[in-house]
Amino acid sequence: MSTWWRHQGQALASALRRVARTPLATLLSILVIGVTLALPAALYLILTNLTGLASRLNVEPQISLFLSLDASDTEVQALQAQLQANPAIARVQFVPRDEALAEMKRVSGLADIVQTLDKNPLPHAFVVRAKLGSPEILEQLRGQFATLPKVDSVTVESAWARRLASFNAAGEKLVGLLSVILGIALLIVIGNTIRLQVLTQREEIEVGRLIGATDAFIRRPYLYFGALQGLVGGLLALGLGLAGIVWLTGSLSEIIALYAPDFRPQPWQLEAALLVTGGATLLGWLGAYASVSLYLAQIKPR
């Protein structure tokens, strides 16, 4: 075995001995790392699931045109012909007002109230699907439809989906920002833990230097110690994030059953799990490196 590998083995063994010697302090440190990382990790997982949920909902760009109550059959037919001739439109579906009322009775549970109405308050409607679904085109079509004769109002029904997408994009930025801020906090936490270790091992470091230890040799066990803490803390954050999404899904089960009954919460994707644990391990390593290097510069053999 080469000296390099032997030194790595020694450093890892030394780090594990350090864990065994200070189990409570190590556990507390790991809990701090895990809980701190759990926040951005859980947010990331929620966003991933929201994206998945949104993809299962009807997000095909759809525009509804509600006509005036006094629109005649001839006017409706003329309007339908005009819409079908529009090259930007893929499909036009006419929803007669009687059909809309029947559907309202069936779905809304308001059958009793509807029965009491002396006349149908719903207008005829057209449901139009555009060929292209960019927000600009949909907005343009909406404006165009609003000027058509006998069109009372126009709604773009993918607006909420776009809002959800915007919310997701903002959420992703928030996760990124939180990750950076909490990452810096973790660097400080880990650095401080290692600093305390270095101070208690000051004698050993001094003796090591006197008998020929390089700074790399002295630093190495602390690096492994920091990385181990980060790794276990990262795994804890994964667990907490997963527990969070399972809890949230349970709480929102009724809403999910209503809008996306085939939706199942997604656990961690491999890449994301590697990113969280790898990031936490790297943070542990970096925190230890900065802390030990800083103190090695101050500790000089007498």
Add this chain to the structure above:
Amino acid sequence: MIQLSGITKRYSNGFEALKEVSLEVDDGEFVIVTGHSGAGKSTLLKLIAGIELPSAGSVVVGGQSLRRLSPQAMALLRRNIGLVFQDHKLLFERSVFENVALPLAISGFSHKDAAKRVRAALNKVGLLNREKANPIQLSGGEQQRLCIARAIVNRPAILIADEPTGNLDSEYARTIMDMFKSFNQVGVTVLLSTHDERWVERYQPRKLTLVHGKLDHAGNEPVKPG
């Protein structure tokens, strides 16, 4: 070979521990540095070991100027110098065996090879039966011998000891000094400091006398056998 040229060491409080000291020590020499308390003995040895840097002048050990050495190169050089400290500098969280094994771990020895060397070194200083003990359980003399075992386990070319018999009774002190002489007899360059002139008479080393930070050239001739 060790060469000191025009060495002055001034501490941050302004105290000049050494003034214009120049000397050479050949490989395999047995050198005892004597002098009153505060004469600069410990400083001289620290400069040779690279623990301190001179304020002026140069220290060359094994052809390498210590001032120009990188931290990495200095660490490698120190592996070739065995250091015995007056306060032992033992690690009380580690066993006797682990204390002696530390320089070998630093040098990258396998556990098997290290164990052989550690036991040989402990055997040499008479502590083989205490390898599992904690250093705190050892007497002052045993701790000093443990420190020597740690210094010799890497088979260094140079052995430096600062007041190695300072805290020991006469019997223990003689045992320790005999060990240094025996290491010298197998070719190790030995430099040690003491204020006890008995050892100069007993071992007839090359004697260097420091007086207020300066070499007393009158007292630096090798002592002739009586």
